[in-house]
Amino acid sequence: MADDTFHLFPRLPIELRHMIWRLCLPHRVSEYDLIVNWVYYNTYSDDALHPCQFASSIVSNGRPPLLTRVCHESRQIAFETGEMGPKLTAEEKEAIDLSGEPEWFTGTNIQWDVWKDSVRDSTHLNWDVGHQINLGYTTSGHPLVSLAREAKRLNGKASFMVDYIQDLMYSEPDDEPLFPFAWAFVNKWPVSEENQKNLAALKLLPEWLVVVNVIVIHLAFPLAAKTGLFGLLGEEVVQVVDAASPLATQLYELAETCEGQAEVVTAAQDFARKPAEYMDDMVKRGAFKCFHDYEIPYRLRPAIMFRLCTEMCNHSDRVKEEQSI
Structure with missing residues (x-):
């Protein structure tokens, strides 16, 4: 076996070594809360099967990067901008902006210590209408306001x-131009109180990524790392990718290949893809119908969430046994 170790690395100038270490650090999506599989997949039966349990990617996404365990120098570089610790207190977060909105909390918030890099990491909210209906409990705070605070603590980018x-998913693109809409439509359905709050929250950041689909890639870690699609060291296990990015196409194809190679899966994923332009029009048109605001749609861009599951949880002995009967 060829030895690909670069033995002269310790002799490089320290400035160059530090640059290399920094390039190896992952750019992660720091999840504000848990993604609940039975809520996302709309499967409420106790014996329902899901394309993924999400547990593997949730845990792996919060671990310290590999550089914290290589040597003293790499660890020092990792801790320049990263830390392993709890979220900021409510008072600390509220001090980031002057909205006066109390901190939002629900039972799905990630409360344990996770790694966060204030330069490289973005943040993401999994909470949606389905979680609200099925899980219910929240405090008086607003999810998007709290998410914007978290984004400002990190690299300033956020997704939901x-x-x-x-009503966003019910807004299908059509042949009419996005603007101007008939004001008769706007006047017929006034903006709800909840959407007025959402609109104010969305104006806290200059842009947002809107996740229109979640795709899971079931693949062993060594193989995933070799693809180069999950960061230099394979540690970007949760990614929110702009729908128009070539990376989205590459990850889609990898997910389809991995699932196609499995003998049996618990539940097949839907890999049907819509053009990026279609998704962009859907998001912008839907945002205007929700908020009656000309400016906010241009802050929103469609994205796909890709999650790497190294536990191969879509392989089911139960399914194999049923098929053998």
Whole structure:
């Protein structure tokens, strides 16, 4: 076996070594809350099967990067901008902006210590209408306001699920131009109080990614790392990718290949893809119908969430046994 170790690395100038270490650090999506599989997949039966349990990617996504365990120098570089610790207190987060909105909390918030990099990490909200209906409990705070605070603590970027905005999924593109809409339509359905709050929250950041689909890639870690699609060291296990990015196409194809190679899966994923232009029009048109605001649709861009599951949880002995009967 060829030895690909670069033995002269310790002799490089320290500035160059530090640059290399920094390039190896992952750019992660720091999840504000848990994604609940039976809520996302709309499967409420106790014996329902899901394309993924999500547990593997949730845990792996919060672990310290590999550089914290290589050597003293790499660990020092990792801790320049990263830390393993709890979220900021409500008072600390509220001090980031002057909205006066109390901190939002629900039973699905990630409360344990997770790694966060204030330069490289974005943040994401999994909570949506389905979670609200089925899980229910929240405090008086607002999810998007709290998410914007978290984004400002990190790299300033944030994303949320398309179902979070009510009626967004019911807004299909058509042949009419996005603007101007008939004001008769706007006047017929005034903006709800909840959407007025959402609109104010969306104006806290200059842009947002709106996740229109979640795709899981079931693949062993060594193989995933070799693809180069999950960061230099394979640690970007949760990614929110702009729908128009070539990376989205590459990850889609990898997910389809991995699922196609499995003998049996618990539940097949839907890999049907719509053009990026279609999704962009859907998001912008839906946002205007929700908020009656000309400016906010241009802050929203469609995205796909890709999750790497190394536990191969879509392989089911139960399904194999049923098929053998």
